Amino acid sequence: MATRYDRVREERSSQFLTETFQRGLARWNRERLSPRQPDAGSDAFEHDVRMLRLERAFLAHLRSEVSAAAADVPRDADGFVNWFESLKLHGPGQGDMLFPWLADEADREQLRWFFEQEAAGEAGFDDLVAMTQVKMPARAKLELARNYWDEMGRGNPAGMHGPMLDALVAILDVEPTIDNTVWESLALANAMTAMATHRDYAWHSVGALGAIELTAPGRSAMVAKGLRRIGLSDRERRYFDLHAVLDVKHSADWNREAIRPLLEEDPSRAVALAEGALIRLRCGARCFDRYRTILWK
Template sequence: MNNILTGKSSDRAQRELHLALAGLNRLRLTPCLPEEDGAAGLDLPRLLAEEAGFLRSLREQVAPIAAQAPREPAAFLAWFEELEQTGPGQHDSLFLWLAHDASREAMCWFLEQEAAGEAGFEDLTALVQVRMPTRPKLELARNYWDEMGHGREAGMHGPMLAHLVHALGLRSQSETTVWQSLALANTMSGLACRRHLAFHAVGALGVIELTAPGRAAMVAAGLKRLGVQPDDRHYFDLHAVLDVRHSATWNAEVISPLIAEDSRRAPAIAEGALMRLECGAACFRRYRDHLGLK
């Protein structure tokens, strides 16, 4: 593996890069008035080129494995679903520790990092669905509607995480976040914002749905053990269950028909999934290092 996510000698450069890209993503995704456009003070061509270079390097890192993915829909789904067991970062020991042993201070630090690296699944889904074929587009719409609480503010998933952050008194800021977590969010935003990487984004979002339930259940167990109230930890309790169904429908209604229509999309979807998993694995390694775990 090259050092795009692991090279310690470049930590300072990586941090500077991903703080800059986090600023780019805030700028291009946050609504504003023309006179409030912050782009005037940024070197946008340079930032976009740096983002493209980062995403290209990450693609090159995973491409040899992604190329092995089958191009027939059923066989591809079998390969894809196996990532839950064998993919990078899966069943990391960090999560058993969070469930059974982590102190409240350690759990809060972990949650600060995770919240800062949250790119907004509902917004990414909305970006990805643009001009997708009808069947995948409809499933992306159903997933988005679930993320949006079926039109009820109390059921929206994003504010549930914000509620937990507020309830625990956390301060989630880019400046105090490890660069690996920023890189994860920047990867997701970059894939969703670039239409030539839209199928990569489908794979990256799909693998989140596939792999999140087990981790969410462990975090929820840790929060319960530490005395966090059910209403406050509901975000993780919910995703430990709901994402199982989301994963099944994403695979059947988004990934399968996309590959059936054009088998060339299979390696792109596979690359996106592996990019997301590699970013997650890098986060878990960095978290364990900070927390003094092996």
């Protein structure tokens, strides 16, 4: 069994698991996904081609980390969903001691720093779902559409999840930027963006997004508890309170209406769905390790 030292040594040997690479990839993602006018020259296109090659190499590295664990997952829908749901307890990063500490002990400045990292590394669940659903089979597409509609506040601007996060940024007076975010948080967002934007990683993206819905409620509840303890009102911590409850239903719906029918139609998708989920959780575990190292130093 690999030791923590072996894992750290392996990560340091990768050109992709570095501050320089992840900051560069994060800046490129922000630029390429922002609406803009057509570029006049070829420099931007050639830069995009180079970055796409690096992004795919980054994805290949992430897959290499989880391929052995994903290779033997059940191919039948019942067995796979049971395996998938077990990730809530046994997946990478689950039960991390960081979150009880945030709930019960972290002071305001420590909670502010944690939230700043999370906000800067947020890839935008609504946008990830929107990009992933392109050309999906009908039943899965409908579930992703329902999930997206919830993220968009069901048409009510006050209920949109993105602006709720922005409001909390203002309340806590933080400045989430690429430059003041640890590379592990950027790598998580970069990995999610890469899986959602490459169509040959679409099944990976479904698995990764499902892993977020599966595992977020418990962490959100503990962060909300910490924010309550330092004096934030119900309205001010609404983003985390909402995800602590709503994502429980979202996870059940996602597993039943997206993952299950996708596997019933084609059991060979199981490995890609599993790899995507494990990539998401492993990237999250890296974040928790780094956060603890800084917050508990």
